[in-house]
Amino acid sequence: MDLLIAIAIMALGALVLGAALGYAAVRFKVEGDPIVEKIDAILPQTQCGQCGFPGCKPYAEAIAKGEADINQCPPGGDEGVRKLADLLGKEYKPLSAEHGQEKPKAVAVIREELCIGCTLCIQACPVDAIVGAAKQMHTVVESLCTGCELCIKPCPVECIDMVPVPETLETWKWKYPVIEIKPADNRKAA
Amino acid sequence: MLQKLFKFKGGIKPAYNKQQSTGEPIARAPLPSRLVIPLHQSIGGTPRPVVAVGDKVLKGQLIGEADGWISAAVHASTSGTVTDIGPYLVPHPSGLSIDCVVIEPDGEERWIERQPLDYRTMAPEAVRTYLQQSGVVGLGGAVFPSHAKLTPSRDVPMEELVINGAECEPWITCDDLIMRERAAEIVSGIGLFRDLLQPKRVLIGIEDNKPEAVAAMTAAVQAAGEPFEVQAVPTLYPAGGAKQLIRVLTGKEIPAARRSTDLGVQCFNVATAWTAWRAVAHGEPVISRIVTLTGNVDKPRNWEVLIGTPMDELLPLASPRNDTDGVIMGGPMMGFLIPAPDVPVVKATNCLIAHSPTLFPPKPPEMPCIRCGECARVCPHELQPMDMYWWSRARNFGKAQEAHLFDCIECGCCAYVCPAHIPLVQYFRFAKSEIWAREKERKMAEGAKERFEFKQFREEREKAEKAEKLARAAAAQAAKKAAEAAAAGDGAPPEASPAADAEAAKKAAIAAALERARAQRAQVQARNTENIPPDKAKEIAEIDARRQQAGLEPAVGTPAPGKEA
Structure with a gap:
């Protein structure tokens, strides 16, 4: 008898939780793939097609599906690849040469x-x-x-x-402070 | 009139080095051989040039017209000829060139017609526009167009007007001297600002290391019978920062990312009040300013210098010593080395310090941060410079912003006390400009994405519209044909579905077009064989005959047969 009650309780629990999960799946359904949006936000939106896809969004979709690598976007540059690697938890790799080079x-x-x-x-x-x-x-x-x-x-x-x-006063940026490296013998003398 | 003063956290007491340049009164600098007047001298839009090369200009004549509300006009500093309008090096840490108007002085100093303005009878709006056209900008260093700051806020009543005569940076004494010598006109200028802003109180803050200036200003205020309060504030760098002075005088602390006007406070520099009064009472636009020449020189002094004077013509007035190896514009805390000796004096040039390795010894090499917290102790904005440095150095800009990087006023206190000699402010400037650039890029990318998506949408829509139009035209034609057939008395009109009808009509249209094209081609093709002399016609006929004999068209590259004939 105890055994039956235990099974019944577990079955009831499973039913209730299953129904709740089923409801949640419908109620909080995620439209589209949010990762595509996130990838698209990193891409520079030049829409140049150098990656081999007709625009940034299709490339983002291909990355999300795992059909394209993360290093195919020259306008995004090295930093773009790093950001994508960060977002997707992938290993960083240099820009692929066949898709072009980063240009000013x-x-x-x-x-x-x-x-x-x-x-x-x-x-x-x-x-x-x-x-x-x-x-x-x-x-x-x-x-x-x-x-x-x-x-x-x-x-x-x-x-x-x-x-x-060309660089103008509006687009000019302060440079990263560079630490001057002095030869060792100079330092000894000082 | 003793009033309770407040304190701001932090601050430092560097060696002030002000006494060197206060010994002599302000003198007028001689006319230079040429004037290079940058068009962009204030925050905001770049003024548009309104003169051309070869034009004769008068002293005070408008040469650059304000572009937008946040922008101020630029004027010729003396009479002469415009010899060039083009990019010249300007005093900016970037070392970039911007458009300047070059004037060769004629030595006559002929003024434009100057008319005093009775501003009390004018609408405040008109006075603000007049100040904009006179090129009045904040001369404390930020060069923000003053007229924009003289617009009272609609929702917050103006409580206090703070006049900044603190001049907290070492070496600089131009505000000190202008207060000593021209206090009456400064007070009149403050009166103008008061009339435009209608504050409840006017507070003039002067650091207590300038007793002569405090005395002169107090006397001038009393002589004018104005209810302004002159306050000597404790000497502590950076008490002259707008937010710090407001804090000291009013006790109000301006929250992050808010403006002082949100708390009913506005702040102006004393020299700005003086130029505003000259513009209103004498009709003189801003064409000169007081510049302190000091540092590694034999004769430090304050000079009234025309805007656009090349610095290499100005500095010899102070007899720089032989070991001078550069010039700092601004103070030693926030100034920068000018990129070339001949850059012009601009409205922001308050001080030129001759640099020498003995006076400003090179900083020892940077060492690792040990997080001693000394920088946080002196930060007047109560920030944590070591954290901002940490994130800026790692290029983690999001975190740097979370550490309130944008509240940093770059006063340099943190770098001054850093025992590891880290150039903290450089890191902050780097991070700030990097964040701004990224923000701009992001906005640009968003715009590009929007336009790209709209283009795709438009192309789809156009395709759909075209198809619909074609279908409609085809249907109409089919209906017409059916009607014709009916009229011809065929009896039963074809009851085909409109879709099939459209399809048929389309096919018919295509066939008709093809037919038309073929007819056209046939008509055009033979044109070069018409009207030819009989011998040529014979030749062609022979060639054709041979071709037919050979049974093929001549291959490409084979010599045309019949050439010998």
Whole structure:
């Protein structure tokens, strides 16, 4: 008899807890994959496609699924890889050479006297940073350009250059304090 | 009028070295051979140049127009010719160049028409705009446009107006001298600020190591019959920091990430009050300022210097000694070595200290932090510099921010007392600028993501819209055809479903287009064979005949047959 009561109590407990879990699974269902959002937040959003995926979000999804490595994003640079490694608990690895190298930030500039107004670059720009219309000169909105270089290839007259962004008083940064290392014999003399 | 003074935590008492440069009155510096006037001299937008190369300008003429509300105008410091507008080195720790207007003085010092302003009859808004156009900015060092600070808050009543004459940094005496010599005009300027802000009390704080300035200001206040309170505050670096002086005079402690105006307090430097009064009462914009020349020199003194004067023309006035190996702009605590000897004096230049290895011996090498806590004891903002240093050094910026890095005023007390000689402030500056840059990058990335997503959405929408439009046009055509068929008396109109109809119409349209294109091509193709002379026509006919004989088209690269003919 005791045995039966014990089984009944355990079964009841299992039922109640199971129902609670089942309810919670429905009530607190997680929409989408939050890890994708977190990865996407680390990626630089240049949408350049150098990683081999059509944009940052698809790359984030591929990383989350384990289909892509974390070192395929040159604009994110070394620091981006480190952040991704931190987030995903993976081993840090240097940027993969086949996807390109980290470059200083540059923006596309259209040589306006050469532009024929073909609109191909406008269609190629992933972030709508080029303004212009058919048979009208185009120009790049510098503050919106992410430097993805996707507009360079489609241009039939090769009138787009990547110009590195010069340092200004607004973008200048204090450098990391460097400790001067003096030769040992100097120190002995002192 | 004795009033209870308050204290701030921490602070240090470095060697003040002020007596050297207070021995002689302010003198006017001679006109330099050229003036390099940076357009960006205050916090906020860079003024737009309103003169062109070759223009003749008058002393006090507007050369840079304020760009936005947080920005102040820039003026020609003397009369002469604009010889260049372009990037020149400026006194900034970065050593970068910014756009400057270069003026070659004509030596005549011809002023623009100067008119005193009866500000009491004007709307406060108009007075603020006038001060902005006169280029009045905070001369204590931060160069924040003063008119923006003279706008009273809508929700917090203005309690106290604090006038900062503390001048706590060693070596600097420009505020001391201006208070001694020009107290009456400073008091009038404070009156102007009072009228604009309507505070309940006006407090003038001066460190007690400047008894002459305290006496001069007290006398001037009494002579003007104003109810301002002149207070000698204990000499303790950094008592001249705005938040510290407010604390000492009013007992109010400004919380992190809040402004003094949130507590009903506003703070101005004495020299700012003087320039504001010159602008209002004499119509003179800010074209000069008092600069202390001191340090490793034989004749330290305060000079009234035109903005834009190259420092290498100014410093010889003080006869720097032979072992001078650099110039510090600002004080020894918060100043920096200028990147080149010929950078111009700007509105923020309060002091130039000739640097020599004997006067400022090089810092011993940095040693590991032993967490002695000395820095926390002297920090006037009650921060924990050792923690901020720890996280900044490790580039863990999130943690550095949690340690209230952004409340740091970079006064340098912590680095001054550090027994391990760690350049703490450098680490804090590095971390701050790194965090700002990241914040900017993050905002930029967010914007890029938004635009990218919108572009994708738009492309989808356009595709859908196009398909819908096509379907609608096809349906209309099908309906028209059906109607025509019905009109022709076919009897039973085809009752096909609209989808099939659309499909058929689409196919028909494509076929028609193909047909049109083919016809067009046929029309165009033969154009170069028309109107040719008979001998050429014969030649072509022969070639065609040979081609047919060979039974194939000539391969690419084979010499065209019939060339010999």
